[in-house]
Amino acid sequence: xxxxxxxxxxVLILSLILIGFAAxxxxxxxxxxxxxxxxxxxxxxxxxxxxxxSLLSASAQRHADxxxxxxxxxxxxxxGSMPKQRVREVGYAAWTQDNxxxxxxxxxxxxQSTIEDALAFFLNDPPQRENILSPAYREIGIGFATDADGxxxxxxxxGVRPNVLPIFINDGAASTDAPQVAIRLTNEDVRPEGxxxxxxxxxxxxxxxxxPSFDDLPWQPWEPLIPWSLPDAPGxxxxxxxxxxxAGRTAAAVDTIVLGExxxxxxxxVPPSPTFEPTATPVPPIAVPEFTATAxxxxxxxxxxxxxxxxxxxxxxxxxxxxxxxxxxPSSLTxxxxxxxxxxxxxxxxxxxxxxxxxxxxASLERLALPSLVxxxxxxxxxxxxxxxxxxx
Numbered sequence: 001x002x003x004x005x006x007x008x009x010x011v012l013i014l015s016l017i018l019i020g021f022a023a024x025x026x027x028x029x030x031x032x033x034x035x036x037x038x039x040x041x042x043x044x045x046x047x048x049x050x051x052x053x054s055l056l057s058a059s060a061q062r063h064a065d066x067x068x069x070x071x072x073x074x075x076x077x078x079x080g081s082m083p084k085q086r087v088r089e090v091g092y093a094a095w096t097q098d099n100x101x102x103x104x105x106x107x108x109x110x111x112q113s114t115i116e117d118a119l120a121f122f123l124n125d126p127p128q129r130e131n132i133l134s135p136a137y138r139e140i141g142i143g144f145a146t147d148a149d150g151x152x153x154x155x156x157x158x159g160v161r162p163n164v165l166p167i168f169i170n171d172g173a174a175s176t177d178a179p180q181v182a183i184r185l186t187n188e189d190v191r192p193e194g195x196x197x198x199x200x201x202x203x204x205x206x207x208x209x210x211x212p213s214f215d216d217l218p219w220q221p222w223e224p225l226i227p228w229s230l231p232d233a234p235g236x237x238x239x240x241x242x243x244x245x246x247a248g249r250t251a252a253a254v255d256t257i258v259l260g261e262x263x264x265x266x267x268x269x270v271p272p273s274p275t276f277e278p279t280a281t282p283v284p285p286i287a288v289p290e291f292t293a294t295a296x297x298x299x300x301x302x303x304x305x306x307x308x309x310x311x312x313x314x315x316x317x318x319x320x321x322x323x324x325x326x327x328x329x330p331s332s333l334t335x336x337x338x339x340x341x342x343x344x345x346x347x348x349x350x351x352x353x354x355x356x357x358x359x360x361x362x363a364s365l366e367r368l369a370l371p372s373l374v375x376x377x378x379x380x381x382x383x384x385x386x387x388x389x390x391x392x393x
Contacts, residue, residue: 015252021042029143032117034154038132038140041123043171048186050226051166053159056141057094060155062086063108068153073110087157095190105131112151131158135294136190138166160190162199163251167241175258183208183239185222200249209240219244234260246287251390310382
């Protein structure tokens with residue numbers, strides 16, 4: 001009898017441990033949280049979300065790791081590199097200005113508080129707010145590291161590439177209950193004239209398909225939001241968009257969403273918007289095709305106290321000097337306003353591809369948490385019934 005009671009207690013303890021693992025697995029990582037918050041801030045201002053670029057993320061992660069390792073607070077890396085140099089070195093083929101400078105920029109934040117606090121700092125600092133809410137940039141990269149003293153280092157890189165026009169189904173929702181969706185489109189506002197025979201300018205026409213082929217489909221005028229119907233079958237669906245400018249130059253993009261009943265409603269990040277990569281390269285740098293997101297390690301949570309980027313951590317009521325960033329966009333920039341729109345279904349949370357910081361055996365246990373939890377709870381119920389019957393004899 002006593003041994004049975006001990007086994008029952010052990011099973012219940014294991015169940016609680018697995019419940020903790022399951023709850024942790026549902027929490028979005030810092031990369032997803034950053035993307036969610038930045039893109040929600042943009043939608044609140046009538047701007048299209050940012051697509052997540054694995055190349056920009058590689059550049060941002062390099063600098064986050066570097067600052068954390070050396071406990072520095074600067075846009076200049078320990079090797080003397082600057083943001084534009086780091087972006088160029090990962091192969092991100094951004095549009096360039098007339099002087100050859102890449103049209104990219106960088107924000108960073110250092111502290112022990114929440115991502116919401118870090119974003120609030122950016123939005124209250126004019127040059128960094130300009131990067132978050134830029135009508136010119138179309139992509140973002142996010143890097144995250146923690147130093148030996150528990151401070152978090154967040155680096156956001158922003159950029160815009162020719163022929164890369166991210167699209168967003170229901171503003172980047174992971175799932176939808178209804179096949180009727182809305183496709184949010186981006187446009188070439190940085191170089192509306194385009195460049196050469198391959199790099200398109202301002203989009204005037206689009207065509208949409210549920211298949212990667214656009215054969216014989218009609219063209220229609222570009223609009224920031226296009227209603228669309230997915231195939232009426234549960235599962236993941238892709239939507240393909242082809243763009244065309246006045247010179248007949250084209251580009252294409254794709255986004256995916258899961259159609260299913262009873263999707264959980266919660267805020268989400270906007271997932272990476274896969275694009276058909278340019279087949280030619282602009283003036284230097286060299287274009288490198290991008291397919292998968294760069295894995296970015298996710299450290300454990302740290303104590304909460306606001307420390308912003310800069311040599312001295314400020315107090316909660318004290319403003320600190322912002323990192324020196326500048327947003328350089330061509331004088332020919334044309335801003336296309338986006339209408340205010342409430343996403344159709346409320347998006348659902350997505351998990352990023354961040355590797356688990358747990359040891360391998362714990363990571364394996366985490367993956368088995370839900371099925372194991374069900375099994376252990378069943379065992380606990382059986383033991384409970386067994387003990388009740390024993391006592392009744």
